[in-house]
Amino acid sequence: MKTLILSILILFAHSAWGGDWVVIVHPNSGVAQLSKGEVINIFMGRYRKFPSGQSAIPLDVIYPVSGREHFYRDLLNKELAEVDSYWARLKFSGQVSPPLVVESSDEAIKMVASNINYIAYCDKAKVTDKVKVVFDFNR
Numbered sequence: 001m002k003t004l005i006l007s008i009l010i011l012f013a014h015s016a017w018g019g020d021w022v023v024i025v026h027p028n029s030g031v032a033q034l035s036k037g038e039v040i041n042i043f044m045g046r047y048r049k050f051p052s053g054q055s056a057i058p059l060d061v062i063y064p065v066s067g068r069e070h071f072y073r074d075l076l077n078k079e080l081a082e083v084d085s086y087w088a089r090l091k092f093s094g095q096v097s098p099p100l101v102v103e104s105s106d107e108a109i110k111m112v113a114s115n116i117n118y119i120a121y122c123d124k125a126k127v128t129d130k131v132k133v134v135f136d137f138n139r
Helices: 002-017 036-043 065-076 080-093 105-114
Strands: 021-025 057-061 100-102 118-123 132-136
Touching: 021 065, 021 105, 036 057, 036 065, 036 132, 057 065, 057 105, 065 080, 065 118, 100 105, 105 118
Parallel strands: 057 100, 057 118
Antiparallel strands: 021 118, 021 132
């Protein structure tokens, strides 16, 4: 019975985010593809430029929270509290700013589609032809 309940909870948590997610940029950003390391460096403030030389401004999707949790867990193998602590230290030192916060994947997609400098993560099912997938966690 415990196994069944645990399986249902895992399935629910997975479906709350949508499961299949990707990193997106504007089609004219000059970026064809990014490695996991490059995505880490951009979202953790180490790089502020794409490999093409274009400025990179990461967007952090705060709703649903489970999506943000999955993104950082899969990307860094860290819990959200650890990521937030990392940014709190950097913000306090004045070294670098954290990603811009957006409410949803839909908002992130609209922003990326309208600005060649933005980079975001979203549910793969929501991707439109107005953005370009440069990293897929399932590949």
